[in-house]
Amino acid sequence: MALPRASVQLYSLAADFSADPRGSLDKLAALGLQHVEAFDFVRRPNEIRAALHAAGLESPTGHAPLLSDELWTPDGSIPTPAPEVVFDAAATVGITTVIDPFVAVDRWMTEDGVADIAERMNRAAEVAAGFGLRVGYHNHAQEFVATFDGQTAFERFVSLTDDTVEIELDLFWALAGEQDVPALVSRLGSRLVAVHVKDGVVPPSNPFAPDAPAFSSDSLDQRHAGEGDVPLGEALRAGAGAIRYAVIEYDNPPTNVFDDVAASLAFLRDGGFVR
Structure with a gap:
């Protein structure tokens, strides 16, 4: 049974990557990584492709907005690019x-x-197929607030999307959404192709619930993989054979981000969770 490939969501090192894409990727490659997960690639695809090639890395998955009319940026909201773009x-x-x-x-x-x-995701999947690509969705915790006939909004979404739509489950946020994470991984089955390996102290209740205190990711107490509340090992074992990428991510890196990535990568390697 093939193990997942280790990867890193480049948002974890957003400031470093924006300032020095090539140098940042070289540091990740020096850790023995072969894959990363790109973000903010739509406005600079040639630059990112060149930096990846120079570092000997690939980005099989990447984050970009597909399902919203507007995209929030630090400079204000802008229209979401057309799917074809x-x-x-x-x-x-x-x-x-x-x-x-x-x-x-x-x-x-x-x-x-x-x-x-x-419906938007299914339409996006049809357009993506014309480019030889697939689409997927990455959760936070808001998808687990509402339930309909005993089914969370997240699992209702999965049931309404085509089987070609892939799921990337953020294990930290699923636990923050008060889910039994290994059980959810098992239920997703072959739809689950990637997970975000993230750990830390999980809020006591869903931070996106209507009555929850004001929340910011800057307040998260994040830890290296295996040092927090998230049952990462159990979840990864539950998805054995389906998960293709175990993507390390920090919303709020606790120390030097490259040291943080190295520590989480060691957890994945030492536990035999990645190849």
Whole structure:
């Protein structure tokens, strides 16, 4: 049974990568990594492709918005690029699965909202197929607030999307959404092709619930993989044979981000969870 490949979401080192893409990727390659997960690649695909090639790395998965009309940036909201623009950039970089990383909380609170998200994803999948690509979705915790007939909004979304739509489960955020993470991994079966390996102190209740205190990812107490609350090993074992990429990510790196990545990579290697 093939083990997942280790990868790193480049958002974890966003400042370093933006300042020095080549140098940052060289440091990851020096750790023995062969794969990364790109973000913000649509506006600079040629630059990212060149940096990846120079470092000897590949980015089989990448994050880009597909399901929202507007994209939030530090400089204000801008229209989301057309799917064709996103997929053309992805093909340039060498990405094969484009993953939407975030859909606003309010859209997950009603059945019609979830149905709309799923419909948009199915349309995106059809367009992506024309580029030889696939699409996927990456969760946070807001997808687990509402339930419909005993089914979370997240699992309703999965049930409404085509089987070609891939799922990347963020294990930390699924636990923050009060899920039994290994059980959820098992239920997702072959739809689950990637996980975000993230650990830390999980909030006591879903931080996206309507009555939850104000929340910011800057307040997260994140730890190296294996040093927090998330049952990473059990979840990875539950997805054995389906998960293709174990993607290390830090929303809030606790120390030097390259040391943090190295520590989580050691957890994956020492535990025999990646090849």
